[in-house]
Amino acid sequence: MVATEHYPLSELTTMRLGGKARWVIEISNREDLLEALDFAKQQNLPWFILGDGSNVIAGGDYNGVIILNRITGFEHIDEDDSSVTYRIGAGEVWDHIVERLCALELSGVEAMSAIPGRAGSTPVQNVGAYGQEIADTLIELEAYDTQTGTFVTLERDDCVFSYRNSLFKNPETRHHIITSITLRLNKAWMKPPFYSSLESYLSKHAISEYSPNTIRIAVIAIRTEKLPPVDQIASAGSFFKNPIVTSDVADSLLAHYPDMPHWSMPDNRVKLAAGWLIEQTGLKGFSKYGMAVYPKNALVLTNVNATSTDDLEKFKTEIIAAVQAKFAITLEQEPENLIG
Ligand SMILES: Cc1cc2nc3c(=O)[nH]c(=O)nc-3n(C[C@H](O)[C@H](O)[C@H](O)COP(=O)(O)OP(=O)(O)OC[C@H]3O[C@@H](n4cnc5c(N)ncnc54)[C@H](O)[C@@H]3O)c2cc1C
Missing domain, CATH: 3.30.43.10 (Uridine Diphospho-n-acetylenolpyruvylglucosamine Reductase, domain 2)
Incomplete structure (x- = not known):
């Protein structure tokens, strides 16, 4: 070691x-x-x-x-008429795994192409994109339970997955280090209706064959348009959570902003688009303290030449204040802080 x-x-x-x-x-x-x-x-x-x-x-x-x-592994575990199961080392680069599974014409993760990070991190915030999330394909994972000092196998239901959340993200329940994930992939391909931006891309390009690789290429093209490449531009992807408000708050905002994007949630609350709220304050492309709001996507903050996390803190505070002043909504940071 x-x-x-x-x-x-x-x-x-x-x-x-x-x-x-x-x-x-x-x-x-x-x-x-x-x-x-x-x-x-x-x-x-x-x-x-x-x-x-x-x-x-x-x-x-x-x-x-x-x-x-950096624990590696890509192991064929099981196969039947409709599915194939692989166990994947937690330290494998996630997108290399997606690429490999797409090449095998297996469906289930192709819409999660080009998400940065390692395979073992995907269950932590139940990673998802364009209509797929890891909870859909993950059947179990192996982890070291730091409370009991043993390696354990957790089934999907043990992981308490919800939207961008899980047992492993919640500060009260996180005490596992994931060492492998086991995914069951489908031999059948994705079918319409697709997530709206994917649907428009496919129809615009007259694509009607939905092989995993076709979807992967489409998703990568869509992501390239609105997300900064991690190897060239420093960012943490979506910097703010999409705020969830009561239906009363959403209704009063909609009275002023009828075009405001919003999604009704099962619990009668409404999810708003943090990127849209920032854009409305005129801060898309705004740059200060060596940080910038990504011009192609206001939800993403990029580090242009900031020298410390204080620069990011000051920048973030100004954006939160601008959204608060215009909409009376407080944006919350999405990525976790590592504090020493
Ligand atoms: C440009 C960009 C685009 C992105 N797009 C998306 C997207 O479309 N969808 C999406 O969901 N996310 C997206 N993200 C967020 C991020 O890529 C994912 O959350 C990813 O899974 C993080 O992987 P990582 O290996 O970098 O994790 P890290 O950032 O290293 O860790 C994230 C968390 O997981 C924990 N963790 C890491 N490994 C383990 C382990 N083995 N066991 C237990 N806990 C562990 C860490 O302690 C930390 O709490 C994006 C990020 C960027 C920069």
Whole structure:
């Protein structure tokens, strides 16, 4: 096991901010994981498991042990007339897995193409895009339960999946380190109706054969138009959660803004589009403190040349204040803060 000291967090997170991690340990198997946890215990330091840091904002220094999950694996487990099951190492690059499954003409994850990060991070916020989410294909996962000190298998229902949430994200229930995920993919391909932007792309390009690879190519084209490439532009994807308001609040806003995008939720509340709210304040493309609102998508904040997380904090505060002043709605940050 190699533990590297004083490692820049900007190299471990896609927003490319933060101070130094006291220790970083890369793990490639279950034994490495146990050693890394033991190391943190001996040093009397906290630990934090990280994939590619695409949903984490690093603050200052982290006086603890960052465990980088790089556990590999792509194992054919089972097959029947309609489905094929694979077990995937948690440290595999998610999009490489999607590419591989699409090449095998298996359906279930193709609409989640080009999402940054590692396979083992996908259950954490029940990753999803264009009408698919990981909860639809995940049948079980293996994790190390840090409360009991044992490796456990959790079935899909144990994961308490909901919209961009799970057992592993909730601060009160998170005590698992995911080491593999098991996905059941369909031999049958996706069928219309598709998610609206995917539907319009397919009809605009007169595409009527919905193979996993065709959907993957379409999704990548749509994403390229509105999301910054992580290898070129520093960001954490969607920076704000879409706010959920009461139907009364939504109705009074709709009276003023009849074109406001909104989605009714089963509990009689209404989800609004944070990106649209920001755009209405005129801040799309706004840039200050070395940060910018991505000109192609107001939901995304990019780090142009910010020097510290304080720059992001000041920038974020101004955006939240502008939306609050115009709509009386308080936006909340989506990515998690890593605080030392
Ligand atoms: C440009 C861009 C586009 C994005 N688009 C989407 C999208 O379309 N849909 C979507 O849902 N998300 C999207 N995201 C968010 C992000 O890519 C996903 O949340 C992704 O799954 C994070 O993977 P990661 O490996 O980078 O996780 P990290 O950021 O490293 O970690 C995220 C969380 O998971 C925990 N974690 C990581 N690995 C493990 C593990 N093995 N066991 C337990 N906990 C673990 C971490 O502790 C942390 O709490 C986007 C991000 C960017 C930058």
